[in-house]
């Protein structure tokens with residue numbers, strides 16, 4: 079595309095300004111996490127930078143424990159989602175049964191019900207199962223996702239029916255075909271869904287808050303909140319350092335996922 | 350007793366309209382049988398029913414004298430080659446070829462032995478470690494064939510396997526598939542929409558249109574004795590020239606413009622007083638010399654094929670094409686004499702489209718038998 083230089087300059091300065099505006103809170107948090115409390119409160123520029131806040135965050139709160147819990151919960155949810163949605167998507171694409179399409183649309187319609195609406199029934203079930211303060215209580219309600227099934231179904235539909243038929247002729251059953259052909263072929267979208275699922279569960283707040291009562295299984299998002307309210311005078315430096323620690327896994331995953339995603343996409347392009 | 354027997358087979362997808370109707374057919378062991386017809390005529394459906402991939406709505410299907418209507422594909426002992434080859438994109442050529450043997454838990458050593466033989470036969474030795482996307486169209490085709498060969502199934506089904514290849518490669522693969530089939534003694538059911546493929550490859554051909562069998566027979570028979578107008582125009586290139594005709598006195602009047610005398614030929618009784626359609630092949634309308642009965646026609650198009658020349662002219666509303674051997678330097682607009690003789694014509698009933706009488710010339714000439 080050709081564009082006069084003056085126009086280019088205007089565009090790029092606008093882009094840079096808006097990027098800064100969007101990124102400013104994160105940047106501020108990053109800087110504040112290295113400042114001492116006095117500087118933060120007075121709003122002056124930092125006189126000295128130190129890692130004190132990070133050390134304090136780890137000393138005063140079971141941050142490692144929170145991080146570990148978050149990791150467990152996110153990984154379990156991700157795996158559960160991948161397994162359930164890929165199996166459901168397989169059924170919707172490769173198995174023929176009466177009312178399949180209607181069932182699928184009903185399934186998709188549940189995407190329109192926000193999670194908040196089902197939170198109370200979900201809570202009742204968890205409580206009745208005695209899953210409060212337990213990993214299953216934190217994870218199982220998120221295993222079935224209409225979005226994941228939808229995403230994978232669209233992807234599985236790209237797999238030529240002839241592949242299934244060729245495998246039928248040599249006598250390969252559905253489950254083996256799913257394992258040996260469908261999953262490897264749809265690798266890219268599985269990674270996408272996995273990254274998406276991991277990030278959403280990592281950032282989950284409301285449900286972990288409801289379904290936990292103590293620190294044993296609490297996730298890091300709740301932990302963050304606790305950093306804030308434990309003392310009368312908020313130690314903003316510590317809070318910010320906690321926040322920075324929490325977003326690190328997210329960032330790592332985004333960078334890795336992006337690379338993998340690009341690779342997958344170009345792979346698909348060369349047929 | 351055929352190897353594959355279809356008895357009154359029919360198929361409907363929606364219980365309202367039949368895609369296939371009353372298919373009765375026998376395919377012999379070791380035969381190269383071609384199903385040909387325009388797209389949408391139900392060829393794939395029929396093939397897939399033989400494979401067991403599609404449910405049979407009505408009728409009986411037998412393979413090796415056993416009723417197999419409800420037998421799953423894997424128990425029918427066959428292999429299949431698909432139009433898009435159906436290669437597994439994430440597996441190497443070697444893994445693709447061995448996919449079926451693996452699924453059937455064939456012994457490792459036997460697998461390796463068969464792989465070597467097949468790769469040798471199909472010239473795939475150098476490509477075994479590549480992925481399908483690193484292969485050319487022709488190479489993929491070869492892998493798909495290798496997969497069928499390695500299974501050692503006696504029956505092989507192919508659904509338009511050559512239609513994704515360019516013309517030159519296609520001509521090569523035609524010969525290759527044909528040789529392979531003879532060498533391995535396979536029974537082949539081969540689906541194509543291309544009549545050239547059908548004519549050149551088939552021991553026998555079945556022409557299908559709209560789910561109904563039009564004709565079954567050897568290629569030459571279909572060419573010489575098309576049993577109806579559909580087969581007449583479908584088989585052969587350029588297609589058979591057709592014209593409405595009636596008998597008047599001892600002349601045949603075609604499209605109200607051409608008058609062809611019956612000359613010394615006896616006029617068959619069954620042609621009298623009915624509406625006819627006559628068909629004549631392009632190669633049976635040579636340049637007319639003086640001592641022949643000729644029609645003068647105006648040329649509307651000339652195509653030079655190198656060793657042959659195609660000349661088109663109008664007969665009433667129809668456009669006819671004659672094929673002359675050699676190179677004829679003539680122009681559009683020229684008037685040329687064409688010899689058109691009744692003895693080269695096939696006669697069809699205009700209403701039903703069925704053949705009434707085949708051309709008489711075939712009994713006298715051209716067919717060389719040894």
Ligand SMILES: Nc1ncnc2c1ncn2[C@@H]1O[C@H](COP(=O)(O)OP(=O)(O)O)[C@@H](O)[C@H]1O
Pocket residue numbers: 362368386387388389390391392393394395
């Ligand atoms: N799965 C299907 N569901 C409904 N109709 C189908 C299906 N497959 C094929 N048909 C219809 O059956 C007819 C024959 O199709 P097909 O056997 O694929 O023809 P061909 O292979 O000769 O081109 C077509 O009219 C097509 O629309």
Ligand SMILES: [Mg+2]
Pocket residue numbers: 392393394
């Ligand atoms: Mg077809």
